[in-house]
Amino acid sequence: xxxxxxxxxxxxxxxxxxxxxxxxxxxxGLATVGLGGLGGYAVAGGRAxxxxxxxxxxxxxxxxxxxxxxxxVTPAQDRLHFAAFDVTTTSRTALETLLRRWTYAADRMVRxxxxxxxxxxxxxxxxxxxxxxxxxGLPPSGLTITFGFGPSLFVDADGRDRFGxxxxxxxxxKDLPHFPGDTLDPARTGGDLCIQACADDPQVAVHAVRNLSxxxxxxxxxxxxxxxxxxxxxxxxxxxxxxxLFGFKDGTANxxxxxxxxxxTHVWVSPDDDPAASWLAGxxxxxxxxxxxxIETWDRAPLREQETxxxxxxxxxxxxxxxxxxxxPDFTMTGRGGAxxxxxxxxxxxxxxxxxxxxxxxxxxxxxxxxxxxxxxxDAGLFFIAFVRDPATQYVPMQTAMARGDLxxxxxxxxxxxxxxxxxxxxxxxxxxxxDGAFVGEQLFA
Numbered sequence: 001x002x003x004x005x006x007x008x009x010x011x012x013x014x015x016x017x018x019x020x021x022x023x024x025x026x027x028x029g030l031a032t033v034g035l036g037g038l039g040g041y042a043v044a045g046g047r048a049x050x051x052x053x054x055x056x057x058x059x060x061x062x063x064x065x066x067x068x069x070x071x072x073v074t075p076a077q078d079r080l081h082f083a084a085f086d087v088t089t090t091s092r093t094a095l096e097t098l099l100r101r102w103t104y105a106a107d108r109m110v111r112x113x114x115x116x117x118x119x120x121x122x123x124x125x126x127x128x129x130x131x132x133x134x135x136x137g138l139p140p141s142g143l144t145i146t147f148g149f150g151p152s153l154f155v156d157a158d159g160r161d162r163f164g165x166x167x168x169x170x171x172x173x174k175d176l177p178h179f180p181g182d183t184l185d186p187a188r189t190g191g192d193l194c195i196q197a198c199a200d201d202p203q204v205a206v207h208a209v210r211n212l213s214x215x216x217x218x219x220x221x222x223x224x225x226x227x228x229x230x231x232x233x234x235x236x237x238x239x240x241x242x243x244x245l246f247g248f249k250d251g252t253a254n255x256x257x258x259x260x261x262x263x264x265t266h267v268w269v270s271p272d273d274d275p276a277a278s279w280l281a282g283x284x285x286x287x288x289x290x291x292x293x294x295i296e297t298w299d300r301a302p303l304r305e306q307e308t309x310x311x312x313x314x315x316x317x318x319x320x321x322x323x324x325x326x327x328x329p330d331f332t333m334t335g336r337g338g339a340x341x342x343x344x345x346x347x348x349x350x351x352x353x354x355x356x357x358x359x360x361x362x363x364x365x366x367x368x369x370x371x372x373x374x375x376x377x378x379d380a381g382l383f384f385i386a387f388v389r390d391p392a393t394q395y396v397p398m399q400t401a402m403a404r405g406d407l408x409x410x411x412x413x414x415x416x417x418x419x420x421x422x423x424x425x426x427x428x429x430x431x432x433x434x435x436d437g438a439f440v441g442e443q444l445f446a
Contacts, residue, residue: 057200058139064107066425067282068268069440071146072362072387073257075236077198080228080366081205082288082383083213084191084418085220087153092163096445098219102147102195102212103439104432112140115211132214134207141201145208147440148286148420151175153192168444170277172285172392173421179414180403188224188290188416196286196385198364202229224416226290228366228383235364241317241325245293245367245380246411248310249317252325253352255362266360266394267387279443282424284387287361287395290368290416293381298411309407311346319348331355347408350401359394361386381412391419 062070087095105115114120116130123129154169156162175190197208206227213222232244233251237258244250255262264270271281298306303314311329312319319329321341331349335341342349353360364387369380388394403409423441430438 058141060142060200061111061140062142062144063428064103064110064145064426065428065430067427069146069283069422069425070110071144071196071198072267072284072364072422073235073263074142074144074198075239075257076231076233076364077142077144077200077205078229078231079199079202079205080231080383081197081202081209081225082228082385083195083197083209083225084150084223084288085193085195085213085216086223087162087192087220089219090162092445094219095163096439098216099147099441100437100439101215101434103426104434104437105211105215106145106147106208106440107426107432109135109208109211110140110143110145112138112143115215132207132210134210135204138201138204138207141199141204143197143199143204143208145212146196146198146286146422148194148196148422149173149441149444150191150193150418150420152190165444168277168279170274170280170421172274172390173277173419176287176391176417176419177396177400179399181409181412182403182414182417184417185415188226189418191223191418191420193220194286194288194418194420202227226368226383226416227370228368230367232365232367232382233363235362244382245295245369246298246306246310248306248312248314249325250365251363252312252317253360255360262360263362266389267362269389273389277421279441279446280421280423284389284422285391286418286420286422287384287386287388287391288416288418288420289384289399289414291382291384292379292413292415294411294413295378295380308343309346309411311342311348320346343407345405345407347402347406350406351398356398356401357393359398361388361394361398387422 062074064070089095109115114131114136118130120129120131120133120136151169151173153162154165154173195209195212197205199205199208209225231242233254234241235254235257237256241249241252255266267284269280269283269285271278274280307313307320317325318327319342321330321333329342329348329352331340331342331344331354333341349355363385365382365384367380368383369378371379373379386395423444426432426438426440432438
């Protein structure tokens, strides 16, 4: 599906230089080995140099720094590589060093630069390159990298304070409850840290996580990961509504980047939300759920049944009460025999804010296909990601109700899960350095 994104308030598109071109600049001395503060240069220079209206889509870049992390309200790209990590060190200093190195590398990669100053084909001949090289020559492709902290980073399963952070754990940051029908795989659940890398080129997204994982060697290791394609929601009014693997339009009623008041109400954590965790102000909570769809069974269901379960038409995406895609559903409208045109247990009815106390979420999910299982069935579905201000009042009650009553649940199985606190962004202009620069989540360690 075509992504016709335009500029938006956060994560403004900046430039269109290719990685090869930026390497050339580096060789000309405009990017210096070990130079701090490159993030500020890139943001200022990039914003002056180009905009989404002139940059080719593959050349778009989104600043890593800013009040909020990019990758939340940034127009959803087409590809995802999500990874959850276990921290393997007991050293708080080593953990801070890792976050500092990740921040520095992430800021470089979103600008189309190699992860390290030397790049994939230079540096000491008898040492590993500081970039793996598979993205060399590829444009930035709108890469965004978003970091989060899981509840187990603060306190382990035995209740031990791992890094002296227990008293700063947000009260809302706890493992999600077991929902009815969950068939969670422990190997796809939880994690101390998470990285969401989104781009319009899958190789760029994979390159980002691969290099961040490489930098984590000896400090953190990937616990589980998920590749995604074909965004399943829109995060900007300039984007068209995509379709999920059931063939239906998804994300029509999502919170958009332009809905700043709704973002403040439903997505961004306020300083007053949790005084003990004031470091999270300006951040959010990331809910991740791997939802397998029973594709083959769905494909044998009649169109009437499919539309009844969803509550929308398959063609236009309009609610069954009439209108067009963005028409507000009328749950009171009845048809033959006085039956409601939209089944109260349909997916759209169960998920609608009017039936969930008015709460909304910013969804940012992706389709996934991991081949087939041993029975020849597609291992495919939705990798659901949502950003919320309060998971306890937004996601948990909605998912509990949907797990119990959503007609569509018959075709869904939740197999992976995670909740992460997403700190605010690294301030614009902050000096970045792999050894002593600012880093994402620094407020937590202050």
